[in-house]
Structure formats: structure tokens, C-alpha cells
Amino acid sequence: MVTRTRASDLTSSPLAFDHQATTPCAAEVVEAMEPYWCEQWGNPSSRQHRLGLSAAAAVSLARRQLAECLAVEPERVVFTSGATEANNLALLGHARARRRSGDRPGHLISVVTEHHAVLDPLHQLQREGFQLTLLKPGPDGLISPDDLRDAITADTVMVSVMAANNEIGVLQPLAELSAICRQRGITVHSDAAQAFGHIPLDPDALGLDLVSLSAHKLYGPKGIGALVIRPGIDLTPLQWGGGQEQGLRPGTLPAPLIVGFAAAARLTVAERDARSARLQELRDHLLRGLEEQLPQILLNGAQAPRLAHNLNISVPGVNGNRLHRALRPELTCSSGSACSNGSPSHVLQALGRSRQLAEASLRLSLGRSTTEQDVEQAIRVITQAVRALTP
Known part of the structure; x- marks a missing residue:
């Protein structure tokens, strides 16, 4: 059976949380x-x-x-x-x-x-x-x-x-x-x-x-x-x-x-300090909101020193492929490098995460256009997806 992609699926605008893969040209x-x-x-x-x-x-x-x-x-x-x-x-x-x-x-x-x-x-x-x-x-x-x-x-x-x-x-x-x-x-x-x-x-x-x-x-x-x-x-x-x-x-x-x-x-250099301060506040709000709703999530990497716009988490107990499929219509993010071609993150596995946890990871990277409303919606979308996949 061939699955066809609807035009509406390609023209919709999911929340953009993949600014480390690339950024829009200003x-x-x-x-x-x-x-x-x-x-x-x-x-x-x-x-x-x-x-x-x-x-x-x-x-x-x-x-x-x-x-x-x-x-x-x-x-x-x-x-x-x-x-x-x-x-x-x-x-x-x-x-x-x-x-x-x-x-x-x-x-x-x-x-x-x-x-x-x-x-x-x-x-x-x-x-x-x-x-x-x-x-x-x-x-x-x-x-x-x-x-x-x-x-x-x-x-x-x-x-x-x-x-x-x-x-x-x-x-x-x-x-x-x-x-x-x-x-x-x-x-x-x-x-x-x-x-x-x-x-x-x-x-x-x-x-x-x-x-x-x-x-x-x-x-x-x-x-x-x-x-x-x-x-x-x-x-x-x-x-x-x-x-x-x-x-x-x-x-x-x-x-x-x-x-x-x-x-x-x-x-970017001219606006760097102000942008970083704003994105770090939003990033920390995103992490707190996810931890409140999903206390089982694991933060990957040191919380500091860290890029202000980066958050990487693993979600125990869920299938990574199913999680990303569930998120795709509403949230743009990744499970690792944009060049990894879908392979489990070698970075997370080097940190001691299992292959399953590496697959069930989310790299959430914020950008210049990210708003507090975007963060609130991301918390809701991720929480709903994880709960739906949790036994």
C-alpha cells in the first residue's frame, strides 16, 4: 500500500524547534x-x-x-x-x-x-x-x-x-x-x-x-x-x-x-547577548514545563555551560520512531544531528544512554522567532504525544 502525502501536510506550519539543523535566512x-x-x-x-x-x-x-x-x-x-x-x-x-x-x-x-x-x-x-x-x-x-x-x-x-x-x-x-x-x-x-x-x-x-x-x-x-x-x-x-x-x-x-x-x-553578534538571555529563559521554561508534566524525562548533557537555545532530552519507556511520528504534524525537532540520516545518536550513546533512549530523544533548539506561546504549545504537544505512547 502506498501512503500519499497530502498537500495540506506540506503547507502547514508546525512549531519550529530545530534551529540547530539550520536557520531561516534573516x-x-x-x-x-x-x-x-x-x-x-x-x-x-x-x-x-x-x-x-x-x-x-x-x-x-x-x-x-x-x-x-x-x-x-x-x-x-x-x-x-x-x-x-x-x-x-x-x-x-x-x-x-x-x-x-x-x-x-x-x-x-x-x-x-x-x-x-x-x-x-x-x-x-x-x-x-x-x-x-x-x-x-x-x-x-x-x-x-x-x-x-x-x-x-x-x-x-x-x-x-x-x-x-x-x-x-x-x-x-x-x-x-x-x-x-x-x-x-x-x-x-x-x-x-x-x-x-x-x-x-x-x-x-x-x-x-x-x-x-x-x-x-x-x-x-x-x-x-x-x-x-x-x-x-x-x-x-x-x-x-x-x-x-x-x-x-x-x-x-x-x-x-x-x-x-x-x-x-x-x-547575530550585535543581538547575541540579548537574544541569548531571552532564549535561555524560554529554554529553561520549556524544560521546567516538561519536567512538571513528564517527570520521567532525562536531560542529556550538562545544563551549563550550554548553548542558550539548546535542550536535549530522552523519554524513557516510549518508542522513538513512534514518538517522532506523533510529533511531526505539530512540532519540528530532531533526535540528533541533521546529518545522521535517522541513525541513533552516537553522541547520546557515548554519554551512556542506551540505543532505545538515544532513539527516544528530542533535540529542541529555539530561534530568534520563538515565543513564549510557542514554548507553551510545545510543552502541550510533547506531553500529549508521550502520554499517548506510554503504556
């Missing part, structure tokens, strides 16, 4: 990009005429604006197609560059709860002969500096730890971790796709050498990101042809997306 960002789609359509590399010069100037200004949001020099910002490409360029590019200058592959350290955009490149390097250690966090999702210190060997060349976890929202102690690495001359990379625009992010103050960013997590366009590189960090490019972005990322620069990225960064 109206201000769309407005900033608009001229560069049609009127100012030039190629930034074609500087023999006004259209190309205009596009090049827009890219240069956007690079400077983005750098200002990070307190770094503009030439340290290399544009990519997103954080996934930035992660690959950072990890593969730097590890291979280090190998080229050494006698043998080195040792890499990361965390088992990283996004697959970090884990998969690291496993590729492992296939190329590098040693890999994946640290396991505590039940709160946080890495112990002592565990990192104990994992370091004489061959360790790079450590990669994400700033904010994409599923449970916990904030890793990057400054402490990078200080340990700096004493030993070890390069530090951080996937900051979920952090930038939501918490203060100063790569130099945190001691980070390589930082991956994404625009669509902070109300910017999809298809654009960046890698921030400390001077003196050697990278081998992953592709060749054209020489753009200091020869590290060739190809025609997408001027509209770059302009949109900078506009989104400026917008």
Missing part, C-alpha cells in the same frame, strides 16, 4: 545579498571592468566585516562552501602538510561526540597511516583537560574539539584544552559551526589555530562557510585550479553568499 541578510544576484553579478576575480571590481570590493568588505566579528585579520579568513569543507581543509590539509615535513604520520586527538564532518576526515587520515585517539566525555558531555593531557604523545600533531556540541549544546573548555596543546606545540582545531553568533568567539583568546564556521547556523545563507587560520599554520589544499583564497580553496567566489555571511554574522 530578512536583513536577504536584502544585503539581493544586488549581487542580478544587478552586481560580476565575478570577483574579473577585475578588468566595473562589475568584477564591484564584486571584488563586496567580497573584500565582507571578509573584513566577518574578521571584525572574530577579532582577527581579514587575510586569515578563507571562504569555503560550509563548515564541512572547512573541517576537511583544516584536518586533512594540516595533517598532510605536517606529514610532508616529517618522517612519518603523526598522532591526532579528537572527541567521540564530534560531528561526522570531523570524525569522517579523521578516519580517512587514520586510513592514511595517522594514529587516532578519540576521547570519551563524561556523562555531562564535557571533556576533562586531564584526559586530554594523558592522551597526548610525543607524536601528537593536532587536536580537534568542537566549541559547542551540535546535539546536546554543551560548551567545551577550549581555553584550557588549547593551553595544554600550546605548551607542547600541538595545533588546535575547533568546529565552531554551532557556536559562532551564539556565544563570544575569539580564536586568538581561546588559543585556537584553525576554526571552522558556517553561515546557515546563524541566519545566513546555505552554501557558504569559512576557515579561520592562524598565521604560520601550514595547509595542503584539497583541490587545485584558479588560485582563489590564497590557493587553498580555488573556484569562483560566490559574492552574494559571502555578503550574506558577513551580514548574518554582524546581525
Whole structure:
């Protein structure tokens, strides 16, 4: 029997609680990009005429604006197609560059709860002969500096730890971790796709050498990101042809997306503190309301330090697939990373949750448009769904 999706099912507007998967492009960002789609359509590399010069100037200004949001020099910002490409360029590019200058592959350290955009490149390097250690966090999702210190060997060349976890929202102690690495001359990379625009992010103050960013997590366009590189960090490019972005990322620069990225960064950084305070209050209200109605729920990850707009819970005693099917018509949320393809969360299982609890988890992420009424409705919808599925 074939189940058909009704048009009304696709046009309805369920409550939006999946802002960590992506965010809507802010109206201000769309407005900033608009001229560069049609009127100012030039190629930034074609500087023999006004259209190309205009596009090049827009890219240069956007690079400077983005750098200002990070307190770094503009030439340290290399544009990519997103954080996934930035992660690959950072990890593969730097590890291979280090190998080229050494006698043998080195040792890499990361965390088992990283996004697959970090884990998969690291496993590729492992296939190329590098040693890999994946640290396991505590039940709160946080890495112990002592565990990192104990994992370091004489061959360790790079450590990669994400700033904010994409599923449970916990904030890793990057400054402490990078200080340990700096004493030993070890390069530090951080996937900051979920952090930038939501918490203060100063790569130099945190001691980070390589930082991956994404625009669509902070109300910017999809298809654009960046890698921030400390001077003196050697990278081998992953592709060749054209020489753009200091020869590290060739190809025609997408001027509209770059302009949109900078506009989104400026917008989110400017409103960050007020937005975070409001969303944390709403998030805490959501948690309290769910705990009052469903005292059996389990909070995943430390309550603090944590992204203000993230809440991740598991619901014991219910089938995860049935729970998400029940919620889908009225509530947009997820059970893990948007890139997990429905597999049980490796993050939650690393924290000690069973497969069943990982499947019966809800990642609820709030956004700029979330209201108190939305939170009240979410509490009602989730409570009704869980009670209907509880024996």
C-alpha cells in the first residue's frame, strides 16, 4: 500500500524547534545579498571592468566585516562552501602538510561526540597511516583537560574539539584544552559551526589555530562557510585550479553568499547577548514545563555551560520512531544531528544512554522567532504525544 502525502501536510506550519539543523535566512541578510544576484553579478576575480571590481570590493568588505566579528585579520579568513569543507581543509590539509615535513604520520586527538564532518576526515587520515585517539566525555558531555593531557604523545600533531556540541549544546573548555596543546606545540582545531553568533568567539583568546564556521547556523545563507587560520599554520589544499583564497580553496567566489555571511554574522553578534538571555529563559521554561508534566524525562548533557537555545532530552519507556511520528504534524525537532540520516545518536550513546533512549530523544533548539506561546504549545504537544505512547 502506498501512503500519499497530502498537500495540506506540506503547507502547514508546525512549531519550529530545530534551529540547530539550520536557520531561516534573516530578512536583513536577504536584502544585503539581493544586488549581487542580478544587478552586481560580476565575478570577483574579473577585475578588468566595473562589475568584477564591484564584486571584488563586496567580497573584500565582507571578509573584513566577518574578521571584525572574530577579532582577527581579514587575510586569515578563507571562504569555503560550509563548515564541512572547512573541517576537511583544516584536518586533512594540516595533517598532510605536517606529514610532508616529517618522517612519518603523526598522532591526532579528537572527541567521540564530534560531528561526522570531523570524525569522517579523521578516519580517512587514520586510513592514511595517522594514529587516532578519540576521547570519551563524561556523562555531562564535557571533556576533562586531564584526559586530554594523558592522551597526548610525543607524536601528537593536532587536536580537534568542537566549541559547542551540535546535539546536546554543551560548551567545551577550549581555553584550557588549547593551553595544554600550546605548551607542547600541538595545533588546535575547533568546529565552531554551532557556536559562532551564539556565544563570544575569539580564536586568538581561546588559543585556537584553525576554526571552522558556517553561515546557515546563524541566519545566513546555505552554501557558504569559512576557515579561520592562524598565521604560520601550514595547509595542503584539497583541490587545485584558479588560485582563489590564497590557493587553498580555488573556484569562483560566490559574492552574494559571502555578503550574506558577513551580514548574518554582524546581525547575530550585535543581538547575541540579548537574544541569548531571552532564549535561555524560554529554554529553561520549556524544560521546567516538561519536567512538571513528564517527570520521567532525562536531560542529556550538562545544563551549563550550554548553548542558550539548546535542550536535549530522552523519554524513557516510549518508542522513538513512534514518538517522532506523533510529533511531526505539530512540532519540528530532531533526535540528533541533521546529518545522521535517522541513525541513533552516537553522541547520546557515548554519554551512556542506551540505543532505545538515544532513539527516544528530542533535540529542541529555539530561534530568534520563538515565543513564549510557542514554548507553551510545545510543552502541550510533547506531553500529549508521550502520554499517548506510554503504556
